[in-house]
Amino acid sequence: MKSTELRPRSVIADGNKVGDLERAYFDPKQREIVGFAITTGGGFMKPEGGLIADRDEIQSIGHDVIMLTGAAPTGAKTNERYGDLIDLDTLQGREIYSDQGQLLGHVEWSVFDEQSFELTELAARAGTGADSQQSIAANRIIAIG
Numbered sequence: 001m002k003s004t005e006l007r008p009r010s011v012i013a014d015g016n017k018v019g020d021l022e023r024a025y026f027d028p029k030q031r032e033i034v035g036f037a038i039t040t041g042g043g044f045m046k047p048e049g050g051l052i053a054d055r056d057e058i059q060s061i062g063h064d065v066i067m068l069t070g071a072a073p074t075g076a077k078t079n080e081r082y083g084d085l086i087d088l089d090t091l092q093g094r095e096i097y098s099d100q101g102q103l104l105g106h107v108e109w110s111v112f113d114e115q116s117f118e119l120t121e122l123a124a125r126a127g128t129g130a131d132s133q134q135s136i137a138a139n140r141i142i143a144i145g
Helices: 076-080
Strands: 010-013 016-027 031-041 050-055 059-061 065-068 096-099 103-112 119-125 133-137
Touching: 010 119, 016 050, 031 076, 050 076
Parallel strands: 010 065
Antiparallel strands: 010 016, 016 031, 031 050, 059 065, 096 103, 103 119, 119 133
16 A cells, blocks of 8 residues: 555544544554544534544555444554654655665655555655656665654
8 A cells, every 4th residue: 555545535433434534643663554643524613623543443444445443443552652653644755865875865655564554665766757766675674764
């Protein structure tokens, strides 16, 4: 699953739409998506709100919807680790360096396993030509900062 393809998606719990995916929370040390922010409601005379869903509160991610395991996600694990997490969208555009300090390019998108939510690769671009894109496997990444 490409990070750039996560949105837009509706979030469904117990057969009802509870909101829309707003962002994914990424743990750069563990290299995995650990939770999701969901925008709820809004509309005429209704305040907008939000929910957090932990990864284990996600039943499945379909082409245009995310199914939750229960009626109301708690997001307890994500909230507990919030200070260590980054918005997945902030990976895009970051510089990528080799272990010798050479600039390899910038992150275009990231790819995640759809079951484990672990980072599997980064797509990097160095320049503007069609051959300037390269894939960097997650096991080759030393650090994400």
